[in-house]
Amino acid sequence: MNTNSQHLSQIFMQGVAAVRPEILLANTVRIENDNLIVNNNTFHIKKHCYVVGFGKAVLGMAVQLEKILGSALSCGIATVPQDILRTFATLPELLPPPNTRITFIEGAKDNLPDLNALNGAVKIRDLITNVDEGNILIVLISGGGSALLPIPKQPITLEEKTALIKSLSKAGATIVELNTVRKKLSELKGGRLALLAKHLTVITLILSDVIDDPLDYIASGPTVPNSDEPDAALNIISKYQLLDIVPDTLHKILISDTDGSANTNGSQFDWVYNVVIGNNKMACEGAVEQAKKLGYQTVVLTRLISADVGYLSEWYGRLVRLIITCSQLELQELFQQTRSNLWYDLVNADEILNFDMEKPICLIGAGEPTLVVRGKGRGGRNQELALRVSLELDKMNITKKVMFLSAGTDGIDGPTDVAGAIGDWRLVSDARSVGIEPIEFISNNDSYGFYTIFKDGEYFVKTGHTGTNVMDLHIITIVP
Numbered sequence: 456m457n458t459n460s461q462h463l464s465q466i467f468m469q470g471v472a473a474v475r476p477e478i479l480l481a482n483t484v485r486i487e488n489d490n491l492i493v494n495n496n497t498f499h500i501k502k503h504c505y506v507v508g509f510g511k512a513v514l515g516m517a518v519q520l521e522k523i524l525g526s527a528l529s530c531g532i533a534t535v536p537q538d539i540l541r542t543f544a545t546l547p548e549l550l551p552p553p554n555t556r557i558t559f560i561e562g563a564k565d566n567l568p569d570l571n572a573l574n575g576a577v578k579i580r581d582l583i584t585n586v587d588e589g590n591i592l593i594v595l596i597s598g599g600g601s602a603l604l605p606i607p608k609q610p611i612t613l614e615e616k617t618a619l620i621k622s623l624s625k626a627g628a629t630i631v632e633l634n635t636v637r638k639k640l641s642e643l644k645g646g647r648l649a650l651l652a653k654h655l656t657v658i659t660l661i662l663s664d665v666i667d668d669p670l671d672y673i674a675s676g677p678t679v680p681n682s683d684e685p686d687a688a689l690n691i692i693s694k695y696q697l698l699d700i701v702p703d704t705l706h707k708i709l710i711s712d713t714d715g716s717a718n719t720n721g722s723q724f725d726w727v728y729n730v731v732i733g734n735n736k737m738a739c740e741g742a743v744e745q746a747k748k749l750g751y752q753t754v755v756l757t758r759l760i761s762a763d764v765g766y767l768s769e770w771y772g773r774l775v776r777l778i779i780t781c782s783q784l785e786l787q788e789l790f791q792q793t794r795s796n797l798w799y800d801l802v803n804a805d806e807i808l809n810f811d812m813e814k815p816i817c818l819i820g821a822g823e824p825t826l827v828v829r830g831k832g833r834g835g836r837n838q839e840l841a842l843r844v845s846l847e848l849d850k851m852n853i854t855k856k857v858m859f860l861s862a863g864t865d866g867i868d869g870p871t872d873v874a875g876a877i878g879d880w881r882l883v884s885d886a887r888s889v890g891i892e893p894i895e896f897i898s899n900n901d902s903y904g905f906y907t908i909f910k911d912g913e914y915f916v917k918t919g920h921t922g923t924n925v926m927d928l929h930i931i932t933i934v935p
Contacts, residue, residue, distance in 0.1 A: 459932060460877055463860040464916065466745045466817065466930050471864050473741025474923045476515035476597070476662060477549065479733040483660065484523050491527070491591065493658055494730045501589050505655075506531030506557055507579045508595030509603040510674060511865045511924040512662045514539055515549055516595045517557050520660075531557035532582050533595065534575035534603040537564040542920045549922065565870040568605035568617050576604045580643060580651065588654040598664025598865060598924030600674025601634060606642040611704050616640050619697070619705060626695040627827040629761060630665055634675040639688035640708060644675035649724045657727040663734040664865075664924045666759050666822050670729050678727050685712050735821040735925040738864055742819050742928060751817035751932065752810045757798040760822025760929070764840045767824050771931065772847025775857055778816070778933065783808055813935050820929040832901020835869025837861040837927055838876040839902040841914075842893055845878035853880045856934040862916040865924035871903050875916045875927070882914070 484493050491498040504527050508517050514535045521528055539561065543549045551559060560578065562571030583592065607616045619640075623633055638645030649657055659678040661670065671679040689709045692698055701709065739755045746753040760767065770793070777786040783804075790804040810816050826836040840861045848857055862868065862875025886893055886909055896905035906915050 459856060459858050459934060460914075462749050463858055463877060463930050463932060465749065466742050467860055467862055467916065467928055468918070469745035470738040470742035470928050471918070471921050471923060474662065474733045474738050474864065474925050476512040476733070476923055477519040479662065480516055480519040480523065480660070483730070483732045484520065486523060486525065486527060491658070493660070493728065496728060498591060498656060498658065500527055500591060502587070503527065503529035504591045504593055505529055505582065505586050506533070506593045506595065507582060508533035509576070509579070509600040510595070510597030510662070511536050511599035511920070512597035512922060513595045513600075514543070514559065515922045516597065516660065516662070517559070518549065518551050520593065520595065521551070521555060521557055528556050529590075530582075532560065532575065532578050533557055534560045534562055534572055534579070536566075536599060536603070536920055537561045537571070539920045539922070543922065563599065563602040563605075566599055566602050566867065567621070568602045568613055570613070572603045572605050573613055576606045576643065579604070580606065583648070583652050583655075586655060590655055592652050592655040592657045594648070594657060594659040594678055596659060596674045596677070597662035598674070598926070601637050601644065604641075604643055604674065604677060607640055608642055608708055611640055611708065615702055615705055619692070619701065622697050622700060623692070623695055625828040626697065627763060627825045628691065628695060629825055630823055631669070631672050632691045634672045635683055636688040636691055637675045638681055638683060640705065641675065644677050645671075645681035645683070646676060646679055646724070648677035649679070649727050653726060655726065657724075659727065659729045661729060661731045662923065662925065663731050664823075664926050666761055666926070668731050668734050670731070678724070678729055680724060733925065735864075738925050738928060739819055739821050742930065746817040746819070751815045753817040753819065754802050754806050756818050756820045757801045758821045759798040759800055760820050760824055760927075762797060762824055764824050764826050764836055764843055768840055768843030768847050771844050771859065771929075772851055774818075775848065775853060775931065775933065776851045778807060779853065779855055781808075781812065815935070816933040818931040821926060823926040826900075828900050830899035830901060832896065832899040832904055833869075833871060834900055834902035834904070835863075835871055835875070837863055837868040837874065838871070838906060839897065839900065840929070841876040841878035842897060842902045842905055845882040846893055846897070848878070848880045849883035856880065858932045860916060860930040861927060863924075863927050864921060866918040866921040872917070873903070873915045874918045874921075876902065876906050877914045877916065882909070
């Protein structure tokens with residue numbers, strides 16, 4: 456791997472390090488005498504604290520929380536990604552102690568609900584139900600929480616619900632749309648976990664994996680009032696033309712007039728305190744810090760990326776071309792149009808135009824693009840985006856050293872063993888010179904297949920489970 460590729464990886468990993476859950480917990484929670492202090496809010500511990508959690512970052516959150524709570528913790532249950540304990544076996548400081556009071560249940564392989572996750576969710580529900588009034592319940596939530604809290608409403612089966620969510624995801628549904636459907640079909644999501652714990656003081660610590668941190672959509676909002684319209688989920692399924700595959704069991708619930716008592720018409724749960732302890736803003740700040748250390752002029756483009764990878768790759772390609780050619784008016788026009796249509800937080804074009812074009816530049820974006828899957832190949836949105844950006848750079852005959860990294864901060868991109876991939880200005884020509892045609896892999900959604908054979912996988916971003924999750928980071932470097 457060359458120096459530029461190493462820089463991309465270092466910048467990405469520093470972004471991930473900035474949202475390590477154990478650090479975020481330590482900065483948010485502390486015990487003083489018989490009081491639990493959370494984000495400078497004080498909760499008197501009358502009896503005990505109990506912990507439940509679900510998500511890709513919950514292992515680190517729970518381990519750190521147990522250290523903080525000490526004897527104030529009675530017990531807890533957390534559902535975490537399959538094999539995460541084995542992944543961290545060489546990092547004992549990130550693993551629960553032998554005498555832990557928290558039971559960790561692994562499940563949701565490839566971020567898909569399974570029987571292990573379901574059994575863990577049932578145990579969480581039962582624990583909450585059996586805790587006496589007057590205790591404190593701390594709920595730990597992070598991205599991936601929806602798949603790790605998968606109790607469907609009766610009489611829906613887990614298989615029926617999972618099949619529908621997979622079909623919506625392949626059709627290009629956003630995370631907000633997916634979680635709207637999940638809330639409608641789930642027993643504990645959409646505020647229902649909070650209602651189950653109404654006899655307790657509930658403190659929810661959240662690591663956000665949803666754009667702009669909407670609490671009712673992170674892990675499908677189990678401790679937040681559900682403000683969705685009753686027909687919102689049905690409308691989303693109709694939008695993606697999937698009503699024909701919906702079995703009768705699901706359809707009856709989808710057409711019901713109400714989501715039950717969890718839909719409170721915007722009123723709040725006064726026994727619940729929800730706080731976001733980390734998000735992709737923090738990851739971007741960590742990435743910027745590392746890029747500057749490496750000598751790059753750096754700016755965060757936006758944290759709200761949600762466009763389709765096809766559109767996004769064209770946008771990135773055009774952006775790079777306009778920067779290299781110093782096309783001031785066109786760049787300002789591109790940014791003005793994009794800000795009004797997509798990302799209101801898009802940086803001002805002048806910040807980039809004021810860079811010294813004879814020195815290295817690093818541009819950072821963050822969010823969660825969508826990917827419509829039509830082929831039968833293997834991959835994920837990050838790998839496909841990196842390959843598509845490479846095609847755009849080739850199409851525009853870019854000759855400067857331009858490199859692009861796209862990777863998930865959770866370390867997992869789609870149903871693969873990688874976090875994402877790297878693309879660059881000469882990847883396409885290098886691939887074609889050895890008889891590999893990237894467009895064929897794009898048409899079959901087989902970006903993983905491409906990167907596996909291209910330079911023996913050198914351009915993969917491999918991290919394994921990172922223990923955190925704040926969506927994706929995109930990093931562009933332009934070197935004179």
